[in-house]
Amino acid sequence: MVLKVKGSKQYRMKVVPDKPFSGVIAIAGVVFLLLITSAASYFAGQYQLRQSLERKTQEHTQALDRLTALQGENESLRMRVATAEQSLTIGEQASESVRAELVQKESQIAELKQEISFYRGVMAPEEGGERVSIGRFILSQTSDPKNYQYKLQVKQSAARRDIVKGSATFTVVGRQDGEPKSYPLKELSEQVDSESIQLRFKYFQNIEGELRLPEGFVPEGVELSLKSSGRKGFNIEQRYGWLVQES
Template sequence: MSRDSGQGRPGTLYLLLFVVGAVLIGMYLGRHMVEQDVRTATAAGPDVTALEQSLRKARAELEVSTTRHDVDRQALQMVRAELAAQKNEIAALEEDLRFYRGLMAPETTDALISLVPPEITYGATPGEYSYRIVVLQRARKHEWASGSVAIAVSGTGIDGPVSYALAELSEGVTENDLELGFRYFQAVEGELSLPQGFQPLAIEIAATVQKPRKLQLKERYPWPF
């Protein structure tokens, strides 16, 4: 009995040593894996930081590009609007130039004072109009012409036929008889406002020329609208 007990102790000791060794090896391997994971995470840290910095930089560049695009678009719209305004201004100047060139073209060798059909255009608001009335001298030799001109708008009011002098319709005109003094032509132009309930039918122009020779001119032009 005692011999069997002595023979069993070495086996138990070996088993105990094996278990302890396995535990120590497991602890070592576990610590090694943890340290490796820590080193891997530490090594990856700078890469993540670099990616975050790159992302912030890309976002900033995108914001700058978007702002620049908006500014460029607004600038382009402003340039287009300015070009359109300049084109309209040039067209108006060209129209005026053609108009005045037509006025300057001589038709006879004798001095001749005449009236040009008035130009009436719509204003900014209903009932308001822009007007231009020209008295001209067509001649090869233009002498100084002087006199006066009276302008009125006739039509139908609430109580029947009525006529308004230009001074009653245009703030820039203070007298019914406007003074004339020109060598080639004289333009009377401005803005007029019609009373409510008034239906214009015609523009009446009466010019009295004193020089270079006395002359009376009267014309009645239909209201263009």
């Protein structure tokens, strides 16, 4: 016989098995998942770095091959020049043509040497070297005698992995109608809309374009300034003469 107390609510009882290790297993699973994710991110970063260095190595090898070929052509041209100077049968015009070709080849060799020096600096930087530096700066003549192409390469040591942030200013100095005068790149190039060019890179950054000199202006050189956007960083001032390569 079951006695029921009038007015009280009856509750049903259920037996639940005790699992003391279920919480520990769940925590271990989360920790394992985090370790797997971190390892995957690390190896992905290492893979991208290896790919970048392999690409730079290939470019460096190609530049060396081009340099060797050009040096061979250069030596051949030197012999042709010597023969032309000693021979009385060759015309003055042909001799000047060979000389012009020789100058062009030497200019290409100088540019390739700069490229090789840059790639060596990226792949095998010197200990204690500057964090940020100018890899190369080139001015080239175009078909228009007032128009020039410029190429500026800024780099940092491959031993450093942080992102470089800052700005670069580019000023052409010379004389306007006999008086000293300077022009920021903004006033000479339609491709530039600010007096400072933003820098943001991990290994290197190329800055290139075209500029046009004003009438009556005789250029004497280029002043480059690189500054870090942080409190501690780099502040580089460099001046180059107005040395123009034939394109």
